[in-house]
Amino acid sequence: MGYSWNEWLRHMSPDVLAENRDIFQRELAQQGPGRGAPTEHEEAVALAAWIRAQEGRYPQLRYMTHHEAGGHRHGAVAARIRAEGQRPGVPDYMLYWSNGRYVGLAIELKRADRSNHPTAEQRAWLDWLAGQGWRCEVAYGVEEAIRVIEEYLGVG
Secondary structure (H helix, E strand, C coil): CCCCHHHHHHCCCHHHHHHCHHHHHHHHHHCCCCCCCCCHHHHHHHHHHHHHHHCCCCHHHHHEEECCCCCCCCHHHHHHHHHCCCCCCCCCEEECCCCCCCCCEEEEEECCCCCCCCCHHHHHHHHHHHHCCCEEEEEECHHHHHHHHHHHHCCC
């Protein structure tokens, strides 16, 4: 079973908590009894906090970034980012660091309850990147994503 927000917060370093206080308070306020599995956004916020908290231990994580390619946006914002070159289906997280076996790591993050799945565009990106020497994974939930990252770094 996945961690609750309160459990995640207990694992965060004080500087990460301070830097993201508003986000965490908003997420906690939205939680209620019997609310169900975390949303993909909540999973992403928890993963980003974990990545920041682990950068001192694993400096390679400084080169892991989130690509905001999905989600619902106002039409003007969507048009602007498309004009800037955004492409649909780019994996959510990419680690631009070679571990000697792979060129980098690409993760498409989905909800832990498996209620959503990669789109055809997301699968196409993962397949193409794998052909270029990347390790590509679909992670269902933050715990699975962390396991993949730790394996990639050689610590899992």
